[in-house]
Amino acid sequence: MSFYDEIINLQNIDTQASLKNTTTSKIASIIDKPKLRPDDFLALLSPAASDMIEQIAQQAYKVTLRHFGRCILIYTPMYLADYCVNYCVYCGFNASNDITRRKLSLVEVEMEAHEIAKTGLKHILILTGESRQHSSVSYIKDCVSILRKYFSSIATEIYPLSQDEYAELIAAGVDGLTIYQEVYDQKIYADIHPKGPKRDYKFRLEAPERAGQAGVRTINIGPLLGLANWQQEVFKAGIHAAYLQKKFPDVEVSVSLPRMRPQCGDYEPECPVSDSQLVQSLLALRLFLPRVGLTISTRESAELRDNLIPLAVTKMSAGSSTVVGGHTDSKDSVGQFDISDDRTVDQMRKVVAAHGYKPILKDWHDLT
Amino acid sequence: MDDKFKIGGKELDSRLFIGTGKFADYNQIPDVIKASKSQVVTVALRRVDFDIPEENMLEYLSSDVIMMPNTSGARNADEAIKIARIARAASGSNWVKIEVISDQKYLLPDNFETITAVEILAKEGFVVLPYMSPDLMAAKRMVDAGAAAIMPLGAPIGTNRGLKTKELVKVLIDEIDLPIIVDAGIGRPSEAAEAMEMGCAAVLVNTAIATADDPVLMAEAFGQAVECGRKAYLAGPGATADLAKASSPLTGFLRNE
């Protein structure tokens, strides 16, 4: 049994009919429930729920406060390499895009790390494209051994690995895994991943479970919003997170809801997601999974992010660059996508504090 | 409504298990079982003592109820295993309630010894229902060891004090994919209904029925309470509303769209 079996079962649910039939009085009763079932969660994504978004927000605010206090964890991404053998139609690193590719040398990794560490950040997310040739597991391990000197928590957002490979990375010092399914809808997944190893939907879907078996500390999953119907995608992501929480009680599970951003190439999102739909999704996830981490990245505008600080979110990136080597020198490279909130870590810390929240730079240090 | 309780290869209509201890008169037991509609009944094993003859419980149980011998008296896994094997030979039933008590003051179950006993007996083909202190990690290990259900206590055995462990039992209901059966502590039908409303698969009641002024009437009341609670659970209770509502708006920024 894996989450793949659950996804197959979920296909039998007529989510559109449930969403359409949900009433505001149903939403009113769900908001006050001590524990939500999957169908309650789905109802919170309905049009009726969007009419009651303020009431849902008030509850989500309270639930978040109860479980997390007034804290926002701040981290930053660091791109190690942008070589990629996949042809994801929506991605700036698409193998067919004619861009100058680059991979950081270990010396450059150290320079980037040094630069980022100056900001005070202790949590870092390292990223590569999918290229076992350019960004092998052993290369990533070498990078991690350098980054360990600067950061107390290192998460990876790379191509899906085998359980043994995850164990290798964990032994090297990685404690977090971020992997987005991109789109849970299998048919759309096949359409937008026309070539390359990423076509294997199941191998990607089961990656968080392999990392969990390997003993990773945190897992962050999510759909890339804009590729398919947002309600179905958020619903499946929530069920996926619930599945992981149950299967790995010792793992800290988080969900991100990245929205499509302009990137190199001319792909336009099929199903654009509005601010209020994004907010509704975050609030629904919070009520369904009170303990789940919710991440909002610099893909989103400064204004929206500021408004989200008291609303369900627990982690934010800051001082981000989606360019390889972007923290030291970014003149001639192209990023994976354009960021929207370009405030520095220092600015972000002040903004979080001004909202009455504590910016957290470090909440983990492995003593073993 | 099709709501069979599937456990140990059986499909049950009743979600009330009955213990046979503490009855003033064994002759009440057949009527108690009938009034409660229970289909699973616990019994204990003892040496035959020729000086103080005790009646054999088998004489009072009809063949259409499932006998679930317990391992009461066991202080460790080895003793529980030995008792379970004897019970199977004697009853022909492969159901067993593991009860290992190494604490004679509070009579709390020993989760560690219980896990060991579950593992060995499940491998021998028993339908193992461990009585335990509601602890998530212990329950998970019992699941891995092959238990057929998890039976957390509601309050110390025989105290009739109700669902004192409610919050912990809720965690088990949420996280464990086996039937959760509250065993011990339930003193009133309303408490049995509460356990069922929470999502327990069944409850086991003994003292509350056996020590009632009218055990047969109380057995009927428990049977109905368990049914009521189950129906309420299936119906999905509405939530109690918070009286205090909204302070300053949190989503005003969205209206600019």
Place this chain on the structure above:
Amino acid sequence: MLIEISGKETEIPDGSSIEQLIRIKDAADNIVVVLNDVIIEQAQWENTALNANDRVELIQFVAGG
């Protein structure tokens, strides 16, 4: 000969079988016999002979929760 029944030394005729022991003690049929820590199925009672110093446990179901 002397054997131990449920922890008590008891004199029974030499060469008695379990079946005969049950009759002598006027015990019911629906009990379990454990001879030197081994459960003896009811079908074997008749052809299981007892020896001196055997330990016999006679066990029955009683009330319990």
